[in-house]
Amino acid sequence: MSNSEIAAFFKELADLLEIKGDNPFRIRAYRNAARTIETSGYDFTKLVQEGYDLSRLPDIGDRIAKKIAEIVTTGKLQKLEELKKEFPPHILDLLKIEGIGPKRARALYEKLGIGSLEELRKAAEEHRIRELPGFDVKTEEKILKGVVLYKKEGKRFLYSQAEPFARALYDHLKKFPAIQRLSVAGSFRRRKETVGDLDIVATSEDPLGAMDHFTSFAGIGEVVSKGDTRSTIILENNLQVDFRVVSDASFGAALHYFTGSKAHNIAVRKMAVEKGWKVNEYGVFDENLQRIAGTDEEEIYALFGMEYIEPELREDRGELEAAKAKRLPRLVRVEDLRGDLHLQLPVDADADTIDKLIQTAKKLGYRYLCLCAKTSKLFCSHGRSCPPLQDHLKMLEEARKRHKGIHIFAGVDVEILEDGNLAYSDEELEAFDLVIAGVEEDLGLEKEAQTRRILRALENPRVQILAHPSCRIIAQRNGCSLDLEVIAQAAAHHGICLEIDARPERLDLNDAHIKRLREYGVRFSLGSLASNPEEMDRIRYGLYQARRGWLEAESLVNTLDPKELEAWLKEKE
């Protein structure tokens, strides 16, 4: 069972207990445990099977450890089964409506028997909701609007989808003269692969004017709230944007607060409480409520004796402990990249296509790039005609003559067949500088078989990179069932890199995987999978993911100089 499936049990448990009115701290404990399960990067099913003591993990005690074991071994959680009997099956849908929390959901169910969105809509249309205590005409209208909106609502946005809106809003706000400091915060600043909303923080001596300017942005669907210091809007594409204005002395604290993550913030506040201090979005305050930091983020971390923690690391995944011990990783930067190790040439690529890619690579300051023939057996069997591998090699040979000062590696994408053999023979692969092997179909194999399949492919001495190891597509397809830790160990042993596929809907491996697997000493490679010059820039999405995975330049082969890279490739032979 996947970690997110296990975590879902605890989230559901927490939601139902909240509606029931249970102890809020127990509810929080379940939510914290769900977060640990989802973000720690451990394979909880494997941990249970191996008999690991789960209560050693943060936010997991004896009781929850037992529940996790129960879920993994029986596929069920008795406590949750019993709790579900007390409520209609779709009651949790009510919580997804803006303005309905646990208290109101309970009131709606107990007083009006509402247990689904359909019943909620009907009750709102019949004006039965406004009669309830704690509700009125306005809440009823808001609920009705929420139900209608819910149906067309997308959930989270890919980072790359939110990015143009973040830029447009930033530019819009920059135009307001009375705004001084300005930053996008939230999960966007942490470069999370998906963002639920955008958070923007600014300083201004004219907060009201700034709010007016904010809500004058073109493309607003709805102004949800508008106050003196904080406003919320929903764009026409349903992306929510929160805007916060503070004084200059509070900017660092506000930026820190709104960058999150929530878990990171809570951990920082706990550190403050231990010292008798208080941290909020206005600053750090000592026992006499004197502000002792807040202008800049740096001084806040320094005050606690910590190194500055980059936003990508702020997930309460050990970064605070590392910062205290001054052992934070020196995260790999865009400037460290020397090349792109996975471009996919379209099947109809000609000299002009290749020239444009190379010219763009030079503009990006690359010393090398790897151009791969998109010629996997699977790809070419679906009625497409693919040029022979020899043609690909010949085109690249000619390109090398036209372009000096940049190293062009001839790569090939090769499919790992169901039995772990590769789709091309050793002789066919031999002519290439770089062989990138990946699973393309039979994604539904049992974990053991899938792992064995990949391990076998890694034993092939021609293979240098394992492509998109988990095979997931964000919000569309879960990854293969795999023992990634065993695969990482084998890859490290064979000197094979694990790829970080930078396509924004892939980002495979993800941040948690990278963070866990780097501990096995395996190296990673980064590829844009671009087929045209415009797509080459998206390599940075993969780099952001690498940073979220605590990766230093040494662990990413794209930071090697051409000579060092060739040495690594030779090493393999």
Added chain:
DNA sequence: GCCGTTTTCGGCCCGACTGTTTTCAGTCG
């Protein structure tokens, strides 16, 4: 529920906005 250099009990992050609450509850982030 979890957690612990004030440990096995008694804490558990903090504040803005909305509505109609004249001092606060509910929701949200």
